[in-house]
Amino acid sequence: MNTFIAIEPDRCIGCGTCLAACSYGHRMAGLQAEPRLALTFDRKVTAAVTCHQCEGAPCLAVCPVDAIRQTDDAVVVNEQTCIGCKLCAVACPFGAIHPSGTSIAGVAGTSYPTPTYPKGTSPLLAWSIGVYTCAVKCDLCSTLGPDESPHCVPACPTNALFVRNAETLGKSCREKLKAAAAENQVMMGRSTHLKEA
Amino acid sequence: MEKHMAVCPYCGAGCKLNLLVEDGMVVGAEGLDGVTNEGELCLKGLSGFDFINDTKILTPRIYHPMIRREKGGELERVTWDEALDFTAKKLAEIKEKYGPDSIMLTGSSRGPGNEANYVMQKFTRACVGTNNIDNCARTCHGPSVIGLMDTVGSGAMSVSIPNMENADLIMLFGYNPSASHPIVARRIVKAKEKGAKIIVVDPRAIETARIADLYIQINNGCNLAFMNAFANAIVTENLHDMSFIEAHTTGFDEWWETIKNYTPESVAEICGCSAEDIRKAARMYATAPNSIIGWGMGVTQQRQGVKVVHQIAAIACITNQIGRHNAGLAPVRGQNNVQGSCDMGMWPSWFPGYQKVEDPANREKFEKAWNLPAGSLPAVPGFKLTDLPHGVKEGKIKAFYNFGEDPLQTEPDSNDMRETLENLELLISQDIFMTQTTALADVVFPGTSWGEHDGVFSASDRTFQRFTAAVPPKGECKHDWQIFSELSTRMGYPMHYEDTKEIWDEMRSLCPNFYGATYEKMDGVGHAQWPIPTLECPGTPTLYENGQFTTPDKKARLMAHDYIEPTETPDEEYPLVLCTVREVGHYSCRSMTGNCKVLAMLADEPGYVTMNPADAKARGIKDEDLVWVYSRRGKVITRASLDERINKGTVYMTYQWWIGKCNDLTMHATDPLSGTPEDKYSACQVEAIDDQLWAERHMETLYTSLKDRLATEASPQDVAPVGELVAN
Numbered sequence: 001m002n003t004f005i006a007i008e009p010d011r012c013i014g015c016g017t018c019l020a021a022c023s024y025g026h027r028m029a030g031l032q033a034e035p036r037l038a039l040t041f042d043r044k045v046t047a048a049v050t051c052h053q054c055e056g057a058p059c060l061a062v063c064p065v066d067a068i069r070q071t072d073d074a075v076v077v078n079e080q081t082c083i084g085c086k087l088c089a090v091a092c093p094f095g096a097i098h099p100s101g102t103s104i105a106g107v108a109g110t111s112y113p114t115p116t117y118p119k120g121t122s123p124l125l126a127w128s129i130g131v132y133t134c135a136v137k138c139d140l141c142s143t144l145g146p147d148e149s150p151h152c153v154p155a156c157p158t159n160a161l162f163v164r165n166a167e168t169l170g171k172s173c174r175e176k177l178k179a180a181a182a183e184n185q186v187m188m189g190r191s192t193h194l195k196e197a
Numbered sequence: 198m199e200k201h202m203a204v205c206p207y208c209g210a211g212c213k214l215n216l217l218v219e220d221g222m223v224v225g226a227e228g229l230d231g232v233t234n235e236g237e238l239c240l241k242g243l244s245g246f247d248f249i250n251d252t253k254i255l256t257p258r259i260y261h262p263m264i265r266r267e268k269g270g271e272l273e274r275v276t277w278d279e280a281l282d283f284t285a286k287k288l289a290e291i292k293e294k295y296g297p298d299s300i301m302l303t304g305s306s307r308g309p310g311n312e313a314n315y316v317m318q319k320f321t322r323a324c325v326g327t328n329n330i331d332n333c334a335r336t337c338h339g340p341s342v343i344g345l346m347d348t349v350g351s352g353a354m355s356v357s358i359p360n361m362e363n364a365d366l367i368m369l370f371g372y373n374p375s376a377s378h379p380i381v382a383r384r385i386v387k388a389k390e391k392g393a394k395i396i397v398v399d400p401r402a403i404e405t406a407r408i409a410d411l412y413i414q415i416n417n418g419c420n421l422a423f424m425n426a427f428a429n430a431i432v433t434e435n436l437h438d439m440s441f442i443e444a445h446t447t448g449f450d451e452w453w454e455t456i457k458n459y460t461p462e463s464v465a466e467i468c469g470c471s472a473e474d475i476r477k478a479a480r481m482y483a484t485a486p487n488s489i490i491g492w493g494m495g496v497t498q499q500r501q502g503v504k505v506v507h508q509i510a511a512i513a514c515i516t517n518q519i520g521r522h523n524a525g526l527a528p529v530r531g532q533n534n535v536q537g538s539c540d541m542g543m544w545p546s547w548f549p550g551y552q553k554v555e556d557p558a559n560r561e562k563f564e565k566a567w568n569l570p571a572g573s574l575p576a577v578p579g580f581k582l583t584d585l586p587h588g589v590k591e592g593k594i595k596a597f598y599n600f601g602e603d604p605l606q607t608e609p610d611s612n613d614m615r616e617t618l619e620n621l622e623l624l625i626s627q628d629i630f631m632t633q634t635t636a637l638a639d640v641v642f643p644g645t646s647w648g649e650h651d652g653v654f655s656a657s658d659r660t661f662q663r664f665t666a667a668v669p670p671k672g673e674c675k676h677d678w679q680i681f682s683e684l685s686t687r688m689g690y691p692m693h694y695e696d697t698k699e700i701w702d703e704m705r706s707l708c709p710n711f712y713g714a715t716y717e718k719m720d721g722v723g724h725a726q727w728p729i730p731t732l733e734c735p736g737t738p739t740l741y742e743n744g745q746f747t748t749p750d751k752k753a754r755l756m757a758h759d760y761i762e763p764t765e766t767p768d769e770e771y772p773l774v775l776c777t778v779r780e781v782g783h784y785s786c787r788s789m790t791g792n793c794k795v796l797a798m799l800a801d802e803p804g805y806v807t808m809n810p811a812d813a814k815a816r817g818i819k820d821e822d823l824v825w826v827y828s829r830r831g832k833v834i835t836r837a838s839l840d841e842r843i844n845k846g847t848v849y850m851t852y853q854w855w856i857g858k859c860n861d862l863t864m865h866a867t868d869p870l871s872g873t874p875e876d877k878y879s880a881c882q883v884e885a886i887d888d889q890l891w892a893e894r895h896m897e898t899l900y901t902s903l904k905d906r907l908a909t910e911a912s913p914q915d916v917a918p919v920g921e922l923v924a925n
Contacts, residue, residue, distance in 0.1 A: 010386075010389075010407070010408055011386050011390075012404075013374075013375035013379055013382045013383070013386065013404045013405075014375055014404050014781070015239050015240060015375060015376075015379040015382070015781050016240050016781060016782055016799060017238070017239050017240040017243060017379065019240070019799055020240035020243055020244040020782070020795050020796070020799060021240075021243060023244075023795050023798060023799065024225075024243075024244060024795050027794070027795070033794075033795070033798055034798075035799070041840070041842070042841065043402060043841050043842055044407060045407070046404055046407065155238075155243060157237040157238065157239050157379050157380055157383045158379075158382070158383045158386045158387075
């Protein structure tokens with residue numbers, strides 16, 4: 001089973017520390033600095049949402065150039081191969097993969113509104129190099145190095161993020177099953193509803 | 198890789214961290230197990246380090262001293278000797294011509310640390326001969342400092358940050374810890390998980406409102422009405438502690454004379470909530486075994502800031518929710534060392550350690566310690582920071598020494614502030630960056646950043662913690678305390694210190710409440726929480742234990758006041774309320790965090806005006822559209838963010854943006870008791886822009902030209918003075 005990152009929304013305070021840790025780690029590895037998690041807010045919920053590393057990943061299935069592949073650790077985009085076609089973003093049921101690159105804000109006929117990089121003030125950087133637009137998604141930090149684990153999880157100041165894998169998921173399933181069984185036992189013992197019925 | 202211990206400079210939580218250094222460059226940060234942060238950091242602590250390397254993303258750092266020989270002339274790089282001589286001569290001339298009280302100084306509540314501030318106030322009082330020194334507490338928690346001093350005796354948090362998680366109830370009133378202090382918000386989340394009840398009273402459904410047991414969405418600007426009714430409900434339901442009131446407070450009967458008129462029903466409409474909710478909150482707060490009430494700028498940056506603080510403190514006293522580890526008052530400070538600036542006497546009426554300048558015994562003590570003739574220290578309290586605009590207009594203030602602050606970004610009505618700064622005879626700016634304020638200065642002194650010097654910060658809960666230099670000073674940058682000492686020496690009052698420890702030891706020998714806070718105690722991740730009067734004292738996490746208040750008669754003074762509405766209420770032309778708030782990923786004027794790669798990437802200009810979807814729809818505004826926001830003071834372009842957590846009729850802008858600059862719109866009206874601006878309430882209008890393509894280009898142009906202007910203004914520093922070239 002693929003590992004993925006889950007969140008406890010009641011602990012999330014929407015501060016974005018996970019985004020910062022994600023961005024820093026990937027930028028230092030020469031990858032897109034765009035965070036792989038996204039904070040979503042509504043009246044009731046705040047949560048950092050990211051890729052579920054689906055077993056039958058739709059993003060992988062629709063990629064026309066095979067830029068997305070399943071490794072031992074995660075579903076990973078090869079930023080060099082990606083052509084920025086955005087099909088994966090359309091197919092993803094969680095909004096967890098999206099195109100990112102240099103803003104083209106202000107270019108006639110386009111409507112991508114948000115500047116995504118700061119322009120430098122240094123004379124040497126006056127001509128800022130554009131960043132190629134390609135898909136970014138959570139790779140569980142597996143592409144940053146052989147011993148890397150997700151940077152966002154330890155960074156979260158309220159411990160709202162968890163790594164979920166076969167082991168942890170299995171464990172929690174077993175606990176839930178036990179709890180359910182125990183509850184059932186109590187009901188049977190009291191023999192209130194079932195026997196009467 | 199080297200690791201250097203520091204304290205995060207991006208809020209009052211006081212998080213200990215290591216700066217990671219490779220080949221003289223700061224390349225990372227990691228949390229240390231400090232008393233408040235327990236190894237955790239938020240995004241600013243984690244990613245707020247690379248400005249030290251001069252990334253030039255937003256504005257360049259200043260590496261060399263510069264002066265303008267003529268008012269309005271070009272900046273010119275000069276040697277330190279020339280810059281200091283020039284400044285000393287100018288200041289002496291102004292002092293001679295207009296008197297010492299024509300010179301105003303502001304301390305820095307940010308990176309410099311307590312030692313630099315101590316030396317600055319000593320320079321102000323002993324050398325310049327005025328009490329015209331203040332700090333940015335004036336614009337933030339000034340009302341908390343003043344209001345709490347009045348009522349309970351000390352202008353600080355009565356509980357400590359770590360103890361907040363053990364409260365039985367936490368009530369937040371006008372305070373959004375998730376954006377202001379994520380590491381404090383963490384304690385509230387933990388408190389909730391441990392079973393604490395949470396009450397949030399705020400016009401915005403802030404993050405904590407989601408986990409609150411009771412959330413009351415109030416109208417903006419109703420604070421005193423709400424708190425008076427809250428107090429009324431406590432007394433009418435007999436939930437107050439009469440034996441505590443009789444033993445430890447004064448003025449209850451007089452207080453009740455005012456409060457009895459404020460039934461919850463009578464203010465429900467002003468507050469925009471039900472009377473029952475007020476009663477319910479009052480019941481929960483008063484009956485919990487240990488309640489903490491936290492507040493922030495939502496209380497202080499209002500017309501009646503001090504009066505609301507009086508009332509909050511009175512409520513804690515009448516219910517006996519004060520003086521225990523898990524019960525008390527929590528005004529959590531915004532800037533990392535604003536508590537420290539107040540501690541160090543960057544205040545027109547206090548010497549360091551909250552010792553009043555009016556008291557002859559205090560003046561005598563400081564005169565003796567500072568080798569001054571008897572009677573030479575000024576006895577009259579000086580100007581407040583917010584007196585600057587009218588002080589200059591009336592010709593009372595001629596020179597302003599700006600230390601590590603950017604009033605053009607952070608003070609209300611920036612157009613008026615610009616005029617003020619331009620009309621000074623002398624503006625000195627000591628900073629690490631070419632900020633908008635520094636760009637107007639006649640003298641630019643390059644200081645060192647928090648990554649380049651040693652010192653002590655005071656966290657919001659009175660905790661002193663040391664930080665150390667990670668890298669040496671860049672260019673010709675000098676430590677702030679060195680600059681003050683050298684300037685003072687040139688002006689006829691010699692000062693010399695070898696290091697920050699020497700300054701600190703002088704300071705604590707003069708401040709009884711800080712005496713036990715030695716550098717040794719604060720080694721590594723150690724800390725010292727004041728009051729700490731002796732070397733043996735371990736520090737005091739909780740104030741007012743057993744009802745022992747620090748007022749002269751050891752009793753809390755209950756005071757009640759009548760509610761009045763905000764100064765500028767909405768009308769037909771400006772139908773929306775503008776409230777300024779804080780960005781989670783940027784700090785203060787943004788000169789530091791805006792130059793950090795990760796933080797600049799996560800949030801950049803022009804920022805957002807957040808508004809209720811209904812208000813946006815009525816104006817034809819879609820999410821992420823660029824819009825105009827205008828008020829009687831100005832007009833700015835910014836981006837709309839539609840947010841159903843926002844109350845209708847009010848819009849919110851964070852004060853970190855230089856283009857989408859809310860302080861072009863805010864109003865210079867202040868709470869008369871504290872001089873704190875009413876940043877939380879003014880009237881404005883938001884307007885859609887039809888041509889979004891034009892708007893995007895316009896915004897980019899404004900941003901680029903501002904950055905270009907600041908870079909150009911800083912560029913003379915790259916040209917070495919002629920004398921220096923010859924010498925090389």
